[in-house]
Amino acid sequence: MVPLNWYIGLSAVIFSLGIIGFLIRRNILIMLMSVELMLNAVNICLVACSHYLQDLRGQVLVVFIITVAAAEAAIGLAILVSLFRNKATVHTDALTEMKG
Amino acid sequence: MLSKLFFGYFAVVLVTLSIVIITRKNPVHSVLWMLVMFFHIAGLYLFLNAEFLAAVQLILYAGAILVLFLFVIMMLNIKEEVTAKRFIGCWPAGAALGVLFVVMVASTLPVFQQGPPGPFSIEAIKSATHAKALGTLLYAEYLFPFEIASLILLIAIVGAVVLAKKGSNE
Numbered sequence: 001m002v003p004l005n006w007y008i009g010l011s012a013v014i015f016s017l018g019i020i021g022f023l024i025r026r027n028i029l030i031m032l033m034s035v036e037l038m039l040n041a042v043n044i045c046l047v048a049c050s051h052y053l054q055d056l057r058g059q060v061l062v063v064f065i066i067t068v069a070a071a072e073a074a075i076g077l078a079i080l081v082s083l084f085r086n087k088a089t090v091h092t093d094a095l096t097e098m099k100g
Numbered sequence: 101m102l103s104k105l106f107f108g109y110f111a112v113v114l115v116t117l118s119i120v121i122i123t124r125k126n127p128v129h130s131v132l133w134m135l136v137m138f139f140h141i142a143g144l145y146l147f148l149n150a151e152f153l154a155a156v157q158l159i160l161y162a163g164a165i166l167v168l169f170l171f172v173i174m175m176l177n178i179k180e181e182v183t184a185k186r187f188i189g190c191w192p193a194g195a196a197l198g199v200l201f202v203v204m205v206a207s208t209l210p211v212f213q214q215g216p217p218g219p220f221s222i223e224a225i226k227s228a229t230h231a232k233a234l235g236t237l238l239y240a241e242y243l244f245p246f247e248i249a250s251l252i253l254l255i256a257i258v259g260a261v262v263l264a265k266k267g268s269n270e
Contacts, residue, residue: 002107005209010111012205014118016198021122023194024187029127029173033134036165037118040141043157051148055218056225056237062153063238066160067249071256073165077172078263084176085266093188 007048015041026091028083032076039069103147110144113137125182131169138162149222152231 018041021034043062050058084090117137124130138161145154188194225233238246 002103004214005212006107006111008212009206009209010114012202013115016201017115017118017122019201020195020198021118023197024191025122026185026188027127027181029169029176030122030124030130033127033130033169034122036134036161037121040138040161043153044141044144047145047148047150047153051150053215053218054221056220056234057218059150059153059234060238060242063156063234064245064249066156067253070160070165071252073168074256074260075263077168078260081172081175081264090176090178090181091184 004048004052007052008045011041011045011048014038014044026093028080028090028092031092032073032080035072035076036069039065039072106147110140110147113140114144123186125186127173127178127181128170131166131173134169135162135166138166149225150230152234 015038018034018036018038021037022031025031025034043065046058046062046065050056050062080090083095087095089095114137117133117140120133121130121137124133138157142154142157142162145151145157220233228236
């Protein structure tokens with residue numbers, strides 16, 4: 001039997017890789033994909049906890065997270081499309097309109 | 101022993117694929133590696149007796165969200181991306197923050213204590229089937245959050261159409 005701690009550790013590593021990807025990449029598309037990575041790490045943790053604590057409520061939460069992830073991807077990519085139409089770039093360091 | 105081997109395979113593949121995803125130059129390659137990663141996460145869900153969620157993972161993430169990403173990449177038509185710089189200037193700071201997070205979680209993990217088991221044992225889920233057990237909980241106890249989730253999806257549809265419409269930003 002795999003201990004629950006291993007799943008939480010795996011989930012933490014994937015989550016932190018999502019954080020790193022979000023912070024260090026210039027491309028907004030990859031940043032959005034890093035957000036998906038983080039949400040998936042949380043999902044792994046919730047499913048593992050729900051299996052080990054014998055409670056299905058964690059998996060209900062996963063269903064809601066998947067819903068929010070789909071909405072987030074749709075809105076984020078729509079913002080990206082309209083941004084690309086205006087500025088013709090997908091790099092974060094090219095967007096300096098709001099810099100003081 | 102076999103289950104630990106199984107978990108080890110999934111852990112190594114998932115972590116490797118995460119690193120690959122956040123370091124590729126071409127976003128299309130990232131999306132395709134992400135597809136492989138989602139298949140492995142679905143396998144992990146099966147391993148944890150969550151077969152309905154494994155199916156949802158494949159249909160929603162691999163089937164819908166990744167196709168959305170691919171569509172947007174093709175719409176943007178990024179040619180200079182493969183030659184452009186990948187990372188921001190101060191990338192070691194971001195990497196250090198991520199490593200700090202792992203260290204933080206790893207230092208709290210040994211004192212983690214599992215709570216008492218709930219009413220949904222593996223036998224109980226098996227006798228009701230997983231989808232039915234999950235659905236009963238979702239449509240009875242979590243009906244109001246479920247309705248809110250449908251509202252979030254509606255707002256996402258309307259928002260995406262408004263944002264991506266041509267000529268909506270003059």
